Amino acid sequence: MTEGANRLPVILPAARHTSTTQFVELHARSAFSFLEGSSLPEELAVRCAELGITAMALSDAHGVYGAPRFHMAARKLGVRALLGAEAATTDGSRYTLLAKNRQGYHNLCRLITRTKLRDRHRGKPENPVATQNDFAEFAKGLICLTGGTEGPLARVFSEHRGSAARQGVQKQVELLIRIFGKENVFVELQRHHRRKQEVRNQALVELARSMRLPLLATNGVTHAIAAKRKLQDVLTCVKYKTTISEAGRLLSYNAECHLKSSAEMNRLFADLPEAIAHTGELASRLSFTLEDLGYEFPHYPVPAGETEISFLRKRTDEGARRRYQPYSDKARRQIERELALIGKLKLAGLFPNRLGHCRILQA
Amino acid sequence: MPKQRLVALAREFSPEVEHTSADTVVFSITPLRAILGPPYQIASEISRRGYERDLNAHLAIAANADTAILLARQFAGVRLVASGEEASQLANLPLESLFAHDVPVDPTLLDILHQWGLKTCGDLAALPEAGVRERLGLAGVYLRNLALGHINRPLRIESQEAEYEEQLELEHPLDRLEPLFFLFGRALGDLCGRLRSQSQAARILDARLVLDGKPEYQCRLEFPVPLSDSRTMLKLLQLHLERHSPEARVMGFKLRIEPVVPRRMQNGLFLPPIPQPDKLQVTLARIAGLVGEGNVGTPQLLDTFRPDAFRLTTLNGSCFEQKPDDSRRQILRLSMRIFRPPVAAHVQVMDFVPRRIVAGDVKGRVVEWSGPWKTSGEWWSSHAWTREEWDVELDDGALYRIYRDVPASLWYVHGVYD
Numbered sequence: 001m002t003e004g005a006n007r008l009p010v011i012l013p014a015a016r017h018t019s020t021t022q023f024v025e026l027h028a029r030s031a032f033s034f035l036e037g038s039s040l041p042e043e044l045a046v047r048c049a050e051l052g053i054t055a056m057a058l059s060d061a062h063g064v065y066g067a068p069r070f071h072m073a074a075r076k077l078g079v080r081a082l083l084g085a086e087a088a089t090t091d092g093s094r095y096t097l098l099a100k101n102r103q104g105y106h107n108l109c110r111l112i113t114r115t116k117l118r119d120r121h122r123g124k125p126e127n128p129v130a131t132q133n134d135f136a137e138f139a140k141g142l143i144c145l146t147g148g149t150e151g152p153l154a155r156v157f158s159e160h161r162g163s164a165a166r167q168g169v170q171k172q173v174e175l176l177i178r179i180f181g182k183e184n185v186f187v188e189l190q191r192h193h194r195r196k197q198e199v200r201n202q203a204l205v206e207l208a209r210s211m212r213l214p215l216l217a218t219n220g221v222t223h224a225i226a227a228k229r230k231l232q233d234v235l236t237c238v239k240y241k242t243t244i245s246e247a248g249r250l251l252s253y254n255a256e257c258h259l260k261s262s263a264e265m266n267r268l269f270a271d272l273p274e275a276i277a278h279t280g281e282l283a284s285r286l287s288f289t290l291e292d293l294g295y296e297f298p299h300y301p302v303p304a305g306e307t308e309i310s311f312l313r314k315r316t317d318e319g320a321r322r323r324y325q326p327y328s329d330k331a332r333r334q335i336e337r338e339l340a341l342i343g344k345l346k347l348a349g350l351f352p353n354r355l356g357h358c359r360i361l362q363a
Numbered sequence: 364m365p366k367q368r369l370v371a372l373a374r375e376f377s378p379e380v381e382h383t384s385a386d387t388v389v390f391s392i393t394p395l396r397a398i399l400g401p402p403y404q405i406a407s408e409i410s411r412r413g414y415e416r417d418l419n420a421h422l423a424i425a426a427n428a429d430t431a432i433l434l435a436r437q438f439a440g441v442r443l444v445a446s447g448e449e450a451s452q453l454a455n456l457p458l459e460s461l462f463a464h465d466v467p468v469d470p471t472l473l474d475i476l477h478q479w480g481l482k483t484c485g486d487l488a489a490l491p492e493a494g495v496r497e498r499l500g501l502a503g504v505y506l507r508n509l510a511l512g513h514i515n516r517p518l519r520i521e522s523q524e525a526e527y528e529e530q531l532e533l534e535h536p537l538d539r540l541e542p543l544f545f546l547f548g549r550a551l552g553d554l555c556g557r558l559r560s561q562s563q564a565a566r567i568l569d570a571r572l573v574l575d576g577k578p579e580y581q582c583r584l585e586f587p588v589p590l591s592d593s594r595t596m597l598k599l600l601q602l603h604l605e606r607h608s609p610e611a612r613v614m615g616f617k618l619r620i621e622p623v624v625p626r627r628m629q630n631g632l633f634l635p636p637i638p639q640p641d642k643l644q645v646t647l648a649r650i651a652g653l654v655g656e657g658n659v660g661t662p663q664l665l666d667t668f669r670p671d672a673f674r675l676t677t678l679n680g681s682c683f684e685q686k687p688d689d690s691r692r693q694i695l696r697l698s699m700r701i702f703r704p705p706v707a708a709h710v711q712v713m714d715f716v717p718r719r720i721v722a723g724d725v726k727g728r729v730v731e732w733s734g735p736w737k738t739s740g741e742w743w744s745s746h747a748w749t750r751e752e753w754d755v756e757l758d759d760g761a762l763y764r765i766y767r768d769v770p771a772s773l774w775y776v777h778g779v780y781d
Contacts, residue, residue, distance in 0.1 A: 249668060253668050253740075254738050
């Protein structure tokens, strides 16, 4: 009996690296990727802190549900919580999208909402898919990674070989560039100690260099620590409605899809240091966190030469003179304190709006 | 019981017998003409066999089934009807005989015909077809054609549930296998003759031996390619019994065959010849006798990431089929010979990388390597594995796959790349 292998795969250098570049994990799923991740966002945040990872992007499948919990936990631990999501495409693969700024976050949410709303009509809420037009419409402010095993490039490699695979992958990358822009597409590399994956990685490295695209190392995290792989296997069985003894190759190949330290990732990618370096660079470009969610109340149209707070101050003064007779110093101080707080919280536009509503009701 | 005897008599002459009713069967004598001669001789032979079986049956031979049925039911003995004489032979039959026949018409039509003053089939046949159609519709036309002997229909053949079973109780117990094989040969010859007459072949041969003072001996041979050759079957049975001899003297046996439609194959002019499936089966049975039955078959990969996980399944017919040459589509692949069992190795490791290997004949300095390729799984069972594989090139130029069994911290050589 013989076993095939495409070639003797390239060597993964062992502990030969000399310096450690800061690594940022930019592709991780939490348990909010329902049945596709086995660690809670808080566990991922804690593990990041333990490993000394300064920032991590949570990119759950088809949603950003885990982001608030991840953000809260990460903030307490001093980890920068970046935000993204995996969005399924019509060909069955997934784009890993990261929010670059607030507009990116808005677009990501709108994209997910659209796919879910559309899919509700199909009766398959667990499998929302976005069309190329959807991606094109909501591409602004988003970074696109080419993904791991479920990414569009891996799908091409699984369906084609040789030159057909190379051409297919190139077409896919060109499509991503058309949609998201060249500066926003990163060729993602994952190394889980698998031969086939490494063969794919070598092709991707060649492609990235020929197309002058940046390489990006991720670990395609589905659990915080290696021990959680067992839970992930059980969740996979639940997802595919099978038993663990019958799940076969639906289960994970090994226990490598866990969060890894910078040192470990540097060792894995010692031959491609730029792939590690780009994680830090990209993380610095991702300016959006839930800290900057930035909800703004509707503005109130004020007369020329007025600001919302000056307008509110005048209306308050008028009202106070009617309300307080005599208009005492104590009342003035209290009003002044409250106006200062409103100004600080940028809520000045809200109160004239409410005042307008009250007048309408009184009339 | 009479019906079964009647059917058995009919089957002696034709495999295709219509079970018309509890007391009537119909079969075609056309193929018998070449063997037995003209119809009267065929009728004579059928009568003789019926007499031997102690069957008191009527026989009619006609150009179509319904005429023969009507005549056989009405007249005792043998009646032969030449083609074209059906109407005259049926003319004197009472009209009731048409309705006693299993016909799809309303029985109240008989009253109408009687009211018209008709009594015999000849009376009905004499009516003009157009008038009958106008008054009685298609049912009337059908009855008129029946009375004329003009209904030509194919026989309604039910799928035959032939039993391929032979058993024998011996007067004297046999303590040697040779005489038993002789008896098997005869029984299998009969069974295979029956199979071939039905254009079938054996998929499974089930042999049961009644032993003297011991429980029944059972043997079930499943043939990858359906067989109808008694000698091959006997050889396979012989090989099996020689490997697993009965524990006591044989008092009797029962052989049963499960039939299937045989596989038809056509060899291609430009394809290499393949071994005859029946000969291959005998060869495989001999190999199984040497290496054990569990060690012969078609390897089938299991749905798992466990390295080298496969099982041997029974050979199926598809492995004997010639497949089109798809070498043009094949991609050059590096293949590996796997060592079973893996060869225990002593591996010198430096900086987490294997540097030198000593494993029996495999020994040398590692000049190139790739890895570790990690795999683990089935953590819930006793088959759990965790291993780190390396592909290494030794200083003699050979490429090997070695691995470390992580829990046991032992090294093995898994195979060599061609």
